[in-house]
Amino acid sequence: MDNRRSLIIIEQLRRQWIRTGVAANVLLALSSIAILFVILVKLLKLDAWWVLPLALLSAIAIFLLRTQWKLSIDDVALYINRAVPQAEESTQLLLQPKESLGFLEQLQAQKVEGIVTSLTSINPLKGDLKRALIIFLVALSFAASIFIFSTNSKNSLQTVTEATSFFSTKPEVKPAEILSSKITIIPPGYTGKPAREQDRFNMVVEEHATVFWELETSSAVNDLKLKINDKTWLPLQRVNANKTKWKVQKNIMQPGFYQVQVNNKLSELYRIEMVKDKPPVIIIKSPTSGIVIKSGQPRQFVLTSVISDDYGIKDARIFATIASGNGEAVKFKEQQIAFNNFSYGTRNSQLQQPINCRALGMQPGDELYFFVRAIDNNNQQTRSDIMIVTLEDTAQLMSMDGLVMGLDLKPEFFRSQRQIIIEAEQLLKDRDTISTQSFNTKSNDLGIDQQLLRLRYGKFLGEESNTEIGGEHHDHADHEKDATPAFGDANAVLDQFSHKHDIAEDATFFDPETKKQLKATLNEMWKSEAKLRLYKPAEALPFAYNALRLLKDLQQKSRVYVAKTSSKTTPLQPKEKRLTGELDKIAQPTFQSESKPENIGLASLRQALAVLEEMKMHTLPADKLVPLQQAGQHLVEAASANPAKYISAIEAYKRIVNGRTKTNDVKQVEKALQTLLQVPANVPSQKLMAPSSNLSQQYFNNLKKGSR
Amino acid sequence: MIENNWSIVVIALCSLLLVVLFWVEVKRSNKALLMLRLVATLLSVVSLALMVITIYVTQTTVSKKVDPVILLSHGFNEDSVSLFKKMYPISPVYFYNVDHEKNTFAGALEIDHLSQLQKVDDRQIHVFGEGLEPEDADFFSSLNIVFHPTVLYPGLQFLSWSRQVVSGERLIVQGTYQNATSSPAKLLLAGFNMSLDSTIILPNSTKTFQLSTLPKNTGKAIYSFVAFNNKDTLVSEPLPIEVTVPKPISVLILASSPDFENKFLKNWLAGHGYKVALRTTISRNKYSSEFVNLASMPLSSLHASFIGQFDVVIADAKELKQMSRGELSALQSSIDQKGAGLIVKADSSLTAGAFYNRNFGLASLQSNEANSLLIHGMDTSFRFKALKADGLLYLRSTIGNQPVFYDQQNHPLVSQAIYGSGKILLQPVSNTYQWLLSGNNTDYENFWSLILGIAAKKQPVKEHWFANDVFPTIDKPVNIQLLHSNDSMPVAQIGLDKVYLQQNALLPYKWNGMYWPRNAGWHTFIGSALQVEYWYVFNKSDYRNLRSIQKTNFTLQHTKQSSPASTGAKSNTRKVPISIAWFFFLFVLSAGFLWIEKKFL
Numbered sequence A: 001m002d003n004r005r006s007l008i009i010i011e012q013l014r015r016q017w018i019r020t021g022v023a024a025n026v027l028l029a030l031s032s033i034a035i036l037f038v039i040l041v042k043l044l045k046l047d048a049w050w051v052l053p054l055a056l057l058s059a060i061a062i063f064l065l066r067t068q069w070k071l072s073i074d075d076v077a078l079y080i081n082r083a084v085p086q087a088e089e090s091t092q093l094l095l096q097p098k099e100s101l102g103f104l105e106q107l108q109a110q111k112v113e114g115i116v117t118s119l120t121s122i123n124p125l126k127g128d129l130k131r132a133l134i135i136f137l138v139a140l141s142f143a144a145s146i147f148i149f150s151t152n153s154k155n156s157l158q159t160v161t162e163a164t165s166f167f168s169t170k171p172e173v174k175p176a177e178i179l180s181s182k183i184t185i186i187p188p189g190y191t192g193k194p195a196r197e198q199d200r201f202n203m204v205v206e207e208h209a210t211v212f213w214e215l216e217t218s219s220a221v222n223d224l225k226l227k228i229n230d231k232t233w234l235p236l237q238r239v240n241a242n243k244t245k246w247k248v249q250k251n252i253m254q255p256g257f258y259q260v261q262v263n264n265k266l267s268e269l270y271r272i273e274m275v276k277d278k279p280p281v282i283i284i285k286s287p288t289s290g291i292v293i294k295s296g297q298p299r300q301f302v303l304t305s306v307i308s309d310d311y312g313i314k315d316a317r318i319f320a321t322i323a324s325g326n327g328e329a330v331k332f333k334e335q336q337i338a339f340n341n342f343s344y345g346t347r348n349s350q351l352q353q354p355i356n357c358r359a360l361g362m363q364p365g366d367e368l369y370f371f372v373r374a375i376d377n378n379n380q381q382t383r384s385d386i387m388i389v390t391l392e393d394t395a396q397l398m399s400m401d402g403l404v405m406g407l408d409l410k411p412e413f414f415r416s417q418r419q420i421i422i423e424a425e426q427l428l429k430d431r432d433t434i435s436t437q438s439f440n441t442k443s444n445d446l447g448i449d450q451q452l453l454r455l456r457y458g459k460f461l462g463e464e465s466n467t468e469i470g471g472e473h474h475d476h477a478d479h480e481k482d483a484t485p486a487f488g489d490a491n492a493v494l495d496q497f498s499h500k501h502d503i504a505e506d507a508t509f510f511d512p513e514t515k516k517q518l519k520a521t522l523n524e525m526w527k528s529e530a531k532l533r534l535y536k537p538a539e540a541l542p543f544a545y546n547a548l549r550l551l552k553d554l555q556q557k558s559r560v561y562v563a564k565t566s567s568k569t570t571p572l573q574p575k576e577k578r579l580t581g582e583l584d585k586i587a588q589p590t591f592q593s594e595s596k597p598e599n600i601g602l603a604s605l606r607q608a609l610a611v612l613e614e615m616k617m618h619t620l621p622a623d624k625l626v627p628l629q630q631a632g633q634h635l636v637e638a639a640s641a642n643p644a645k646y647i648s649a650i651e652a653y654k655r656i657v658n659g660r661t662k663t664n665d666v667k668q669v670e671k672a673l674q675t676l677l678q679v680p681a682n683v684p685s686q687k688l689m690a691p692s693s694n695l696s697q698q699y700f701n702n703l704k705k706g707s708r
Numbered sequence B: 001m002i003e004n005n006w007s008i009v010v011i012a013l014c015s016l017l018l019v020v021l022f023w024v025e026v027k028r029s030n031k032a033l034l035m036l037r038l039v040a041t042l043l044s045v046v047s048l049a050l051m052v053i054t055i056y057v058t059q060t061t062v063s064k065k066v067d068p069v070i071l072l073s074h075g076f077n078e079d080s081v082s083l084f085k086k087m088y089p090i091s092p093v094y095f096y097n098v099d100h101e102k103n104t105f106a107g108a109l110e111i112d113h114l115s116q117l118q119k120v121d122d123r124q125i126h127v128f129g130e131g132l133e134p135e136d137a138d139f140f141s142s143l144n145i146v147f148h149p150t151v152l153y154p155g156l157q158f159l160s161w162s163r164q165v166v167s168g169e170r171l172i173v174q175g176t177y178q179n180a181t182s183s184p185a186k187l188l189l190a191g192f193n194m195s196l197d198s199t200i201i202l203p204n205s206t207k208t209f210q211l212s213t214l215p216k217n218t219g220k221a222i223y224s225f226v227a228f229n230n231k232d233t234l235v236s237e238p239l240p241i242e243v244t245v246p247k248p249i250s251v252l253i254l255a256s257s258p259d260f261e262n263k264f265l266k267n268w269l270a271g272h273g274y275k276v277a278l279r280t281t282i283s284r285n286k287y288s289s290e291f292v293n294l295a296s297m298p299l300s301s302l303h304a305s306f307i308g309q310f311d312v313v314i315a316d317a318k319e320l321k322q323m324s325r326g327e328l329s330a331l332q333s334s335i336d337q338k339g340a341g342l343i344v345k346a347d348s349s350l351t352a353g354a355f356y357n358r359n360f361g362l363a364s365l366q367s368n369e370a371n372s373l374l375i376h377g378m379d380t381s382f383r384f385k386a387l388k389a390d391g392l393l394y395l396r397s398t399i400g401n402q403p404v405f406y407d408q409q410n411h412p413l414v415s416q417a418i419y420g421s422g423k424i425l426l427q428p429v430s431n432t433y434q435w436l437l438s439g440n441n442t443d444y445e446n447f448w449s450l451i452l453g454i455a456a457k458k459q460p461v462k463e464h465w466f467a468n469d470v471f472p473t474i475d476k477p478v479n480i481q482l483l484h485s486n487d488s489m490p491v492a493q494i495g496l497d498k499v500y501l502q503q504n505a506l507l508p509y510k511w512n513g514m515y516w517p518r519n520a521g522w523h524t525f526i527g528s529a530l531q532v533e534y535w536y537v538f539n540k541s542d543y544r545n546l547r548s549i550q551k552t553n554f555t556l557q558h559t560k561q562s563s564p565a566s567t568g569a570k571s572n573t574r575k576v577p578i579s580i581a582w583f584f585f586l587f588v589l590s591a592g593f594l595w596i597e598k599k600f601l
Helices: A004-043 A048-065 A073-083 A091-095 A103-118 A126-167 A394-398 A417-430 A436-460 A490-497 A512-533 A537-557 A600-617 A622-641 A643-657 A665-676 A694-707 B005-027 B034-052 B078-087 B134-140 B260-271 B317-322 B325-336 B433-437 B441-455 B544-558 B580-600
Strands: A178-186 A196-198 A203-206 A210-217 A224-228 A232-235 A245-251 A256-262 A270-275 A281-286 A291-293 A300-308 A313-324 A331-338 A348-356 A367-376 A381-383 A387-391 A590-593 B056-062 B069-072 B093-096 B109-111 B125-129 B145-149 B155-161 B164-166 B171-179 B185-191 B194-201 B205-213 B219-229 B232-244 B250-255 B275-283 B286-292 B312-316 B341-345 B361-364 B393-396 B402-406 B412-419 B422-427 B463-467 B478-484 B492-494 B497-499 B501-503 B510-515 B521-526 B532-537 B571-577
Touching (some): A004 A091, A178 A203, A281 A381, A300 A313, A300 A367, A417 A537, A436 A512, A436 A537, A600 A622, A600 B219, A600 B521, A622 A665, B155 B219, B155 B232, B194 B205, B232 B532, B250 B260, B250 B317, B260 B275, B260 B286, B422 B441, B463 B532, B478 B492
Parallel strands (some): A291 A387, A590 B286, B125 B145, B164 B232, B250 B275
Antiparallel strands (some): A178 A210, A224 A256, A281 A300, A313 A331, A367 A381, B171 B205, B185 B219, B361 B393, B393 B412, B412 B422
């Protein structure tokens, strides 16, 4: 009997627990990896390599946080002490060598040993493992569902791309003689991008980029050229005496394609795709155009705009023009305002600039026109729309200018709107010096004046007036006093007994626009009157001003100035020229022209499709390929404009024309032509009549005879 | 049994005779054996009558039980055939038009034609599978055939498309598809390796569908109809199509005053290289004339030979009113006799009762109904963008005209009527040029192309060839038809082969022939004027499903349904005439009795 057995058991337990803990950790790590994978690869579409370091990190983190794998024998013993009461807190005794124990300790150890040896299935980490397993399953099902969902959507995408993937790029094939190639692309300065190197011949470059080709051939070659866009040649210069290293440079101004010619042998086509620099985009968020700053409002506003460009903005500023004065005395003052928070070279910036009208020297009545101009690194500029901000001029409303020309010379025995405003302002000034009683009375008087004015203008809209001003005052009782109507005058009799209200016929005929404005004026007057009657002249003032402004507008509208002309017309000689009714001197014009149908070039493209269709069935003699050759020119043009899309079709086309047709070549060219071609115009066409004989003619004639 | 008047006459005469004879018998003083005599008289007269009138009896003959012949056509079900074969172990089994890659049956003999069936006589022929070919109709109508059709042909049920379209016209493919699978089927119209149109048929449903595209090619091409679900291609069939170049027409426009409508129409037609002459009235008998792609000539007075050059005449109502009597009759005769078309730009000044207004009724809308005009065609194919409604005119649909376009209230807006050999159209819309101004060129083109196409004089052709089969198939006889306007003997050539034709006895311009194409693909008809027309021969594998359905339906129509009870001994009922000898014998007997009774008793 020794405590070796119990030791072994405890050791077994320790190992078991560590295994369980590690298993739980592994499960947790796997679930984190699964989730990371779907998020990164499937949702964010990152490369799968990103998952590796992140997964490692998360695994390490899990193992550092959950340290069951560090479990020692002492820990196990401690746990047994806690979990098994029968162990009587003495499990540690078993861990010590027997010799070092005292007698009692030995006895206790023997007692405990029996208990401990029976403990084979105790595992505090089981629950932990279970939890980890559940987490793992949940994570796995989550990942799987996202995976299935995203692959499903990808499937549908794939079917689409399958249909259009005839233009898809295939791995490029370099000429066998080329040992190595180094293509250096130096993007233009405005992009701020560093030079980059690649060994592929296909390239994507910025507009105005310089491209260096450095080619090394496996053996000496006599001649190395680039054929660009199927028409221009660019010979390479020899670098070393062995004729194995060659180089050339070219500034790329337009997209296209090229071939490498080694010793008179052309390679396949390579694409040069060009990325054009876009002009900056300006969005003005505030203010909106056409705002009016009213009197009393702060004469200041904030201009907020967002400016973005693909490489960087060099300059952004506001161009403001102040228009002051009116008529012939109008003056313009231009000013440039820089944005305070603009920083050079940013791609996307939200700019704000407070603009103080007072600081710009704007007077009431002046107008501010402004726009934002942005220049990008490539000196392309964009202007925003022009915005207009107007300062309201209350003085203008007070001017008498408009009335001087007025035709109505009758003295007005009621106060005008302007008078009401002046008196209301005076009343406000006098407020502190007069008694509340008289203030209220005056305010009320003004209210009455306002009412009278409103009623007067209301007449124009055909409103009935309860107290008419200026006209004769008649009640229904008045009718009786009037002269008795003539006998038989039905209308007069009717008038006598009828009571006429709001007769639209009585209203002056205005166009709807004027009526609308007149109504708005009356509305403002009504509000002003209400405030005045409530002894609040200060609150009435804005309404009164509004009413005045609207009235002025109405007055201006009714005035149209037509300049006098001073030209003299030659006197007519009616007897000689007019009303003779002779037409013999009138010539009958005849025009004759020839026109060719448009898009005659496209006709050959359309025929080429039929030729290709026929090619699918059997080989054709050379003379039938003529439309195909004409189609080739269109294809080359299309490919130089959009190499990525048409380059493979060009290659296929060349193989077809040279009689080295491969499978799918015809299909590829067909597809390219189909994409290139516009839908044909629908034009009227003559229909054919089925052949008929005398029999049908006779039938027709008889039918006609019968119908007559 | 009484079949004609003759029988009635005989019966009437005999009844008369009977009455007379009865009278004589009854009146005879010797009343002995009266009843017997009357019966004998009756019998003799009746048998006399029946000697003249033939009467029939239905006779049921039961033939002895024979083992039927089993004929297996493509698509037969092996299990049901072997089950049947167990019932009749010694029945001979034949293959007929069977694709052996899919179907086999042990011990069956191959035959190429129904005539090779040996010693069938009265024996039943049990046909399994899709059935017999229409060209076998002559043979199997005399045979006793029982048909066991294969029931299921899911997939494409019907497909139709125009084999020839004019460039700029829409190619429309219509059909019915039965999707028996549990996943949706996608139908695709493909051409030149691109999918051009598609639609989806839901699982377990049968739907009609329509796919369409504007062909971009000219000449012959093979588009394709494809059906697939998920990944598997279910159906892929060729759609051979010939796209022809539009044939230009020549147009004469007569205007009472210059306007944008005519100017834009003239420019549009001229832009496509068409011949246009435009005459605009400036003042009384003063005209401004314009000619595009035509030699100029005086237009002050129009005569029949000049109008005859044009396929379409477009004139406004005012101008037609102003035209002299001679000009009008020249116009009338060129429509009536020569088949030209007249498009009348109608307004309220249209002369009532004029020849061009006889079949139409013009009406005007209540002005408050709409201020924009939405024109649409008969179906959904034409829906135009809104125009400003200015005239508010529409046509009443009356007998004799056929609407072409409608407005938003479904009033006919443009209508056509036949006039002699030509057409007259009434068209009250006078601001279609606004489509061009607002960039809706397609609307303008569709509108005027359709109208002008309807109105244009039709070009007569001397010959027209066509294959009379829906799907001419390789190694099957194809019925060739020719419409031929000459009285001469037509010569037919298909590729390098001569085809001999037979004239239709009733319609002398119709000629029929038979051709066995030996290879699939495009074939040519070369007529007598060396004019070439194209037709397409399908492979045996193309439209298998449609042909199976066609064959099954055909066989079903021409044979009895199979009924298990009748498969053994057959009972045959037929009408057999009763021999006159019996009636003669009866007559002799009864007449003899009467004679003997008178003579000896």
